[in-house]
Amino acid sequence: MSPAKKRPRAYDPAKTRAAVLAQFGAVREAVRGLTPEQLALPTRLGDWTVRDLVAHIGMALAAVSRLVDEAEPRRQDAAPTDWPAAIAADAPAIAETARCLAGQHADVDAHLADVERRFTAALDAHPGTRLLATSAGALPLADYVVTRTVELVVHTDDLNAAVPGLDVPYDRQALAAATRLLADALAAKAPGGSTEVRIPPYAVVQCVEGPRHTRGTPPNVVETDPLTWIRLATGRLTWTDAVAQARVSASGERADLGKLLPLMA
Incomplete structure (x- = not known):
């Protein structure tokens, strides 16, 4: 018998908005003090420099103001858990856009300030139910904003890894939402109830047939x-390495998630 379909997790739009702005603000504060030499440093994202990465972080919010300006789809046909898998297909175009933006905006803080202004204006002007034509399908604005927490937390981690001593903090609500969305995406990818995945203090999901x-x-x-x-979940760490480094504990014959990860890359 197949497992019963679970009700999608609900997120508080006000808390999600605050989390996104808090995490973006933490990045802006850190980036403001970077030197040209630090902006030119390599990252773990292929040939991206820190400047390219910062431009991409801006894209996470800019996508919202761009999508609300496009035609609204007639009906919702996707869920937030569809987004991680869909984003991988857009990777080449995303990388090219990030490099282009990095070249266009010498003053990165001014660029991020403008992105933040347009993001807040978009949220103020549209209800959370407004549908957006995203790469994953038609999603409500409020749900799409949840995916922004993943983008911001993941790339904050990339930024910290690239610039020694930077240590940009993680907003608790942003980290919680990102953790939960990716945990739910795993449960959607491998539905079942034989394996319990615990990510304290934010998420517990059951998965695997x-x-x-x-x-x-x-x-x-x-x-x-x-x-x-x-x-x-995002391919920054392999399952084998995580187990070997005791960064994850796994017990039971169905506790090996190596073939299911990453969810996005």
């Missing part, structure tokens, strides 16, 4: 921390 436990400790358990989970 097989015998479903009904009480007590499940036979297959995976547990890790939020940043390790996000790195696994």
Whole structure:
């Protein structure tokens, strides 16, 4: 018997908006002090420099103001959990746009300030139910803003990895939303109830086909921390390395998630 279809997780639009702006603000504050030499540093994202990465972080918010200016789809045909897989197909175009924007905006802080202004104006002008034609399909504005937490948290981590000593903080609400969305995306990719994935303190999901436990400790358990989970889900860390480094614990014959990860890259 197939598992019952789960109700999509609900997010508070006001809290999500605040989380996105807080994380973006933390990036802006950090980037404001970067030197030209630091902006030219390489990143772990192929041939991207830090300047390219910063431009891409701006794109995370700019996408919202761009999409609300396009024609509204007639009906919703996607869920936030569809977004991680869909974004991978757009990677080449995304990279080219980031490099182009990096070349166009010498003053990165001024560019990010303008992006933030247009983002807040878009949210003020449209209800959360307004549909957007995203790469994953038609999504409500409020749901699409949740995906922005993933973009911002992931790329904040990329930024911290690229610039020694930078240490941009993670907004708790942004980290929570990003963790939960990616955990739910795993459950949607591998539906079932035989394996429990725990990412304290933010998320617990069940996934993978097989015998479903009904009480007590499940036979297959995976547990890790939020940043390790996000790195696994986005291909910044491999399952094998995470297990070898004891950054994830996995017990049970169905607790190996290596073939299901990453969810996006």
